[in-house]
Amino acid sequence: MNLPPRHLVNDASDHLEMLCDIIPDRHVGSPGNRAATEYVAQVLSDYGWFLERQTFSCIDWSQGPVKLTTDKTSWEAFASPYSLSCLETAPLKAAATLQELERMELRSCILLMHGELTRDQLMPKNFPFYNPSEHQRIIKVLDQKAPLAIITATEKNPGLAGAMYPFPVFEDGDFDIPSVYMTDRQGARLLKYAGENITLQIDSTRIPSTGENVIAIKGREETRRIVVCAHIDAKKDISGALDNATGIVTLLLLARLLRAYAGDPVIELIAFNGEDYYSAPGQIKYLEAYKKRLPAIQLVMNMDGVGFREGKTAFSFYECPENLTKDIGKMLTAHEGMIQGEPWMQSDHMIFAQQKVPAMAFTSEKFDEIWCNIAHTLHDTVDKVAPEKLLYLAERLYEIINYFQQNEWR
Numbered sequence: 001m002n003l004p005p006r007h008l009v010n011d012a013s014d015h016l017e018m019l020c021d022i023i024p025d026r027h028v029g030s031p032g033n034r035a036a037t038e039y040v041a042q043v044l045s046d047y048g049w050f051l052e053r054q055t056f057s058c059i060d061w062s063q064g065p066v067k068l069t070t071d072k073t074s075w076e077a078f079a080s081p082y083s084l085s086c087l088e089t090a091p092l093k094a095a096a097t098l099q100e101l102e103r104m105e106l107r108s109c110i111l112l113m114h115g116e117l118t119r120d121q122l123m124p125k126n127f128p129f130y131n132p133s134e135h136q137r138i139i140k141v142l143d144q145k146a147p148l149a150i151i152t153a154t155e156k157n158p159g160l161a162g163a164m165y166p167f168p169v170f171e172d173g174d175f176d177i178p179s180v181y182m183t184d185r186q187g188a189r190l191l192k193y194a195g196e197n198i199t200l201q202i203d204s205t206r207i208p209s210t211g212e213n214v215i216a217i218k219g220r221e222e223t224r225r226i227v228v229c230a231h232i233d234a235k236k237d238i239s240g241a242l243d244n245a246t247g248i249v250t251l252l253l254l255a256r257l258l259r260a261y262a263g264d265p266v267i268e269l270i271a272f273n274g275e276d277y278y279s280a281p282g283q284i285k286y287l288e289a290y291k292k293r294l295p296a297i298q299l300v301m302n303m304d305g306v307g308f309r310e311g312k313t314a315f316s317f318y319e320c321p322e323n324l325t326k327d328i329g330k331m332l333t334a335h336e337g338m339i340q341g342e343p344w345m346q347s348d349h350m351i352f353a354q355q356k357v358p359a360m361a362f363t364s365e366k367f368d369e370i371w372c373n374i375a376h377t378l379h380d381t382v383d384k385v386a387p388e389k390l391l392y393l394a395e396r397l398y399e400i401i402n403y404f405q406q407n408e409w410r
């Protein structure tokens with residue numbers, strides 16, 4: 001297989017424009033999300049790939065303004081994504097720790113959560129891949145105590161919530177206590193109203209909807225598979241260029257490079273749907289349907305946050321046999337634009353690594369800049385992307401697949 005000339009950069013720009021600008025919003029359950037999977041399916045099918053499309057149920061969500069008022073003041077607060085609506089006037093109570101929460105009577109009250117209790121975004125009730133017991137404990141106590149509504153006040157926490165400040169502590173369509181979020185500064189001022197009546201109004205609707213994973217297949221040797229994946233969904237109302245239109249564009253470029261692939265090992269390209277959604281519906285659907293073929297997968301390559309205009313492309317290994325790590329590491333670092341990065345225990349490579357399937361993650365060297373300042377915000381736009389880096393990465397993946405055809409790694 002010879003590498004094609006580098007004229008595909010225009011394709012990269014076209015796909016990017018389609019996913020980020022022409023389709024303005026790819027959050028799971030939205031019309032934009034369905035338009036994006038339709039587009040990707042069309043492109044993959046045009047390149048001669050056999051398609052498997054997996055549909056799942058999900059909810060979309062729409063929101064109106066939030067009104068939060070004490071006697072004379074109104075406060076800035078935002079509805080937690082997927083929150084139910086409410087209109088309540090009730091006494092305010094506040095808690096900063098789980099111990100405090102456990103001692104409180106909260107029926108007929110509005111609860112202000114702050115401090116230690118709101119340091120992290122709480123993992124959704126039914127999120128299967130990572131769900132710390134402290135998070136589950138907090139949710140359980142809240143469900144038992146049943147406050148009328150919850151206000152959460154948060155500091156900046158780039159570790160879990162991307163670059164948002166304030167960030168929603170709850171982002172969970174399975175949690176039914178209405179809630180809003182605000183900054184820790186507002187929260188500190190609101191604390192002074194503990195014991196007094198406050199009014200909270202949230203106008204929002206959960207809308208039943210559907211989404212899909214698009215899986216493209218070539219090759220016939222079912223017992224030797226290589227998977228390349230990226231998530232297609234984004235957070236609500238943002239372009240999601242680096243998170244993760246660039247991953248999908250790289251997948252499409254690779255699909256084009258492999259257009260004439262006639263090798264034996266199965267190449268499986270997956271546009272996952274749900275990495276940025278509270279219950280990871282696409283990922284769960286995939287694992288349910290294809291659990292049996294996991295043992296045949298010799299390597300998964302996941303892309304998330306690739307193509308940042310600054311720095312190189314970073315790669316890392318998970319559960320990989322030593323010879324694979326050595327071979328691919330050597331192959332990649334021979335290229336100026338590639339660098340071995342820090343381990344990254346999130347994103348879709350982990351759902352495979354957790355099942356002991358060898359996996360790699362591809363992201364950008366300036367990972368912190370993306371996940372602290374850009375991801376999940378309005379700053380995540382196409383101008384942050386260098387399209388030629390996407391083609392460069394697609395060519396590296398192509399080389400790995402080429403190499404994979406000729407070598408056994410375990």
Ligand SMILES: [Zn+2]
Pocket residue numbers: 231243244275276304305347
């Ligand atoms: Zn992502």
